[in-house]
Amino acid sequence: LGNTIVFPYSYKSSYKSNLLGSSTSPIQDVNMEEEFELKDGDVVTEVVDGIPTIIFFDQVHKYIERRMAKTIIMKLLGRSIGFNVLLKKITSLWCPRSPIQLMDLENDYYLIRFNSEDDYNKVVFGGPWVIFGQYLTVRLWSKDFSTSQSKVDTQLVWVRLPGLPEGFYSDFLIRAIGQLLGQVVKLDAHTNSARKGRFARLVVLIDLKKPLMSKIKINGRIQRIKYKSLPIICFSVWHVWT
Known part of the structure; x- marks a missing residue:
């Protein structure tokens, strides 16, 4: 869990380096990360019923939506598939023109962020996609998605x-x-x-x-x-x- 790779680079970063935004990671250049600074009105922290709580407001949600605009969630029905095998299969299947970022999640879900609008549209609307005879499900990223959903719904x-x-x-x-x-x-x-x-x-x-x-x-x-x-x-x- 936490593997991330950008095609066609051989670089693989950890979840921690992605979170911290290491300056050595090509992911930052590939995805053209937007600079965003939290302001006083963007976030509130408090303790509710003894539980530390953080609440993000509209500007943060808009930033997240912009950042995830060309992102999809995938899962291979019927079997598990390893990170490197999936990466090899999808790059061969899709032949992306621009680098893509692949990250493995819980419950055999994978997240893919595209740099190119054309690559994104090709994958989202160009299926069906089949790997090892199994159907590769594709869904648009949404803020309501959770990897705790063991089945594709x-x-x-x-x-x-x-x-x-x-x-x-x-x-x-x-x-x-x-x-x-x-x-x-x-x-x-x-x-x-x-x-x-x-x-x-x-x-x-x-x-x-x-x-x-x-x-x-x-x-x-x-x-x-x-x-x-x-x-x-x-x-x-x-x-x-x-």
């Missing part, structure tokens, strides 16, 4: 709406429809321009704890749902084998 997936009536080919209408399935993260460029009328495509963050819908109704009409980039599915009882 959300997943980004491409969704198709085959046969969607032409009148609904509009950004805000397709987003509204997609919200029935989960949080809409991205629309296909062709979907937005209606250049591909065969089906609408969008990326949705689905909740794996809920039943997976194979169809919805739009104004009383059945609309089929097609999913891409999913592991083993059972539509009657949604289950991800881990």
Whole structure:
């Protein structure tokens, strides 16, 4: 735990050096760390019910969100994988154009920070990714994520709406429809321009704890749902084998 590496460097830093921001680490240059100074109004420390407590306010949260803007959380379903093996596999699979930072976390989760927006979008929206025949789950970093979650409970997936009536080919209408399935993260460029009328495509963050819908109704009409980039599915009882 605590391994960190930046591709294509062979340097591997400790968690402590990352935390302290050692000046010898190439990570600082790769990720262009923003200078941030805590001010009096940014943090409060106190003792609540005998427990030392620290509270960070808006400016700190905004800084964290900027710092983690191109960060994803990954986990390989069905098996554990070592740090160096995973690094070798993903660099071969993704061929990133800019350095990436990989850090191993608890419960077989990995965190990856990208320097390039193109590399980030390729990984987030370009799946499915498979390593050793197992599905590599990808989720956007969020402040609510915790490594104590032993099972993957959300997943980004491409969704198709085959046969969607032409009148609904509009950004805000397709987003509204997609919200029935989960949080809409991205629309296909062709979907937005209606250049591909065969089906609408969008990326949705689905909740794996809920039943997976194979169809919805739009104004009383059945609309089929097609999913891409999913592991083993059972539509009657949604289950991800881990």
